[in-house]
Amino acid sequence: MPSSTPQHHLVLVGLMGAGKTTTGEECARRLGRAFVDTDEIVAAASGQSVEELFETEGEAGFRARERIALADACAAPEPLVIACGGGAVLDAGNRATMRASGLVVWLRASPAQLAHRVGDGGGRPLLAGAPSVDTLERLAALRAPAYEAAAHVVVETDGLAPEAVVGRVLEELDRCVA
Numbered sequence: 001m002p003s004s005t006p007q008h009h010l011v012l013v014g015l016m017g018a019g020k021t022t023t024g025e026e027c028a029r030r031l032g033r034a035f036v037d038t039d040e041i042v043a044a045a046s047g048q049s050v051e052e053l054f055e056t057e058g059e060a061g062f063r064a065r066e067r068i069a070l071a072d073a074c075a076a077p078e079p080l081v082i083a084c085g086g087g088a089v090l091d092a093g094n095r096a097t098m099r100a101s102g103l104v105v106w107l108r109a110s111p112a113q114l115a116h117r118v119g120d121g122g123g124r125p126l127l128a129g130a131p132s133v134d135t136l137e138r139l140a141a142l143r144a145p146a147y148e149a150a151a152h153v154v155v156e157t158d159g160l161a162p163e164a165v166v167g168r169v170l171e172e173l174d175r176c177v178a
Helices: 020-031 038-046 050-074 092-101 111-118 132-150 162-177
Strands: 009-013 034-037 080-083 102-108 153-156
Touching: 009 020, 009 050, 009 092, 009 162, 020 034, 020 080, 020 162, 034 038, 038 050, 038 080, 050 080, 050 092, 092 102, 092 132, 102 132, 102 162, 111 132, 153 162
Parallel strands: 009 080, 009 102, 034 080, 102 153
Antiparallel strands: none
16 A cells, blocks of 8 residues: 555445444544444435335446445545445445545455354345355355455454454554554
């Protein structure tokens, strides 16, 4: 990553269930920053849940809204902790925006661990009607190159308690801004 300062954003990416929200909220608290979740920005701006948007506008409509939400979050002048939707990295423009705005950390977990964490899918549109582990294995394989292209660093989360993941993310942030 190019020379960075603590003023840059901390951007978390990863598949659903990777721990972006849990990790992001605690990192934000420890850093004294605001936390934003791009899925929540999209939902608030549209007045619909992510699941409803997928039903009414399809994935393409949701992704268009997600691009705007991500660009807005990354353009914020104050340093934020930003949790991105799992598919945000699929767009090359999104990847460039993330990387230019701060440190991008890929929270990576095995599909089996992700499936355990998301349980019945919890309203996640891409898990509807399919066995979670199978879908997550497919998504992990398809998205791995995009995550690799987006991330400055990878934090493996399998078998780690949320506090340990937060600690590793903050260590990477300290290392990159030193």
